[in-house]
Amino acid sequence: xxxxxxxxxxxxxxxxxxxxxxxxxxxxxxxxxxxxxxxxxxxxxxxxxxxxxxxxxxxxxxxxxxxxxxxxxxxxxxxxxxxxxxxxxxxxxxxxxxxxxxxxxxxxxxxxxxxxxxxxxxxxxxxxxxxxxxxxxxxxxxxxxxxxxxxxxxxxxxxxxxxxxxxxxxxxxxxxxxxxxxxxxxxxxxxxxxxxxxxxxxxxxxxxxxxxxxxxxxxxxxxxxxxxxxxxxxxxxxxxxxxxxxxxxxxx
Numbered sequence: 001x002x003x004x005x006x007x008x009x010x011x012x013x014x015x016x017x018x019x020x021x022x023x024x025x026x027x028x029x030x031x032x033x034x035x036x037x038x039x040x041x042x043x044x045x046x047x048x049x050x051x052x053x054x055x056x057x058x059x060x061x062x063x064x065x066x067x068x069x070x071x072x073x074x075x076x077x078x079x080x081x082x083x084x085x086x087x088x089x090x091x092x093x094x095x096x097x098x099x100x101x102x103x104x105x106x107x108x109x110x111x112x113x114x115x116x117x118x119x120x121x122x123x124x125x126x127x128x129x130x131x132x133x134x135x136x137x138x139x140x141x142x143x144x145x146x147x148x149x150x151x152x153x154x155x156x157x158x159x160x161x162x163x164x165x166x167x168x169x170x171x172x173x174x175x176x177x178x179x180x181x182x183x184x185x186x187x188x189x190x191x192x193x194x195x196x197x198x199x200x201x202x203x204x205x206x207x208x209x210x211x212x213x214x215x216x217x218x219x220x221x222x223x224x225x226x227x228x229x230x231x232x233x234x235x236x237x238x239x240x241x242x243x244x245x246x247x248x249x250x251x252x
Contacts (some may be wrong), residue, residue, distance in 0.1 A: 059215025070162035072233040079154035084135035092155035103178040105142040114190035114206035118238040171224040186210040
């Protein structure tokens, strides 16, 4: 199942015609029903253009390992382009200098973003709003959670490491792939730095407490980290954390 989805959701399917997409979507639905009969079933769909599949899962990381194709999360141009992307890449290469594995690089980028960025209390209090784009955060060192997470995603993607910005109803954080599994990290909660309402930048460093947590540990962080939905490539998964089910909407 995992191998099939890597082909289905990635760019290894050639052509983008309607018939190719339709065939692949229905093959995915059929294989899902055959390979995971105890955990998955097709739901009535509200549109002739899509089908919904209900999936039972034991944890968010376990779900991502099966359904979230890492290759879908490699496009750094989603966050920045041209000179801005090159400066983000340069920062990522400097932050990961000396790292010998993608796992170490993910950790290095998280600590770089957490250590060099200051949480924007002017934004939090609705006093002053500023851009949360990855390059702007890299330049100003000031952000709220979305800025932290998008900068981390942009940096990792720029050096060839898949990374997604995940969001709950109130927070943003990251999952990155080290070549074997998805790894959770939260550069915002890892950062102790603050940009106060008086405009003062207070440096307090960072913690690694919010790096590489297991699914149950993520659940224990509360509502702030209960992912609402994840775009898995050709499908979007919407999570119900109480029932441990996800509804995947697949375009036909």
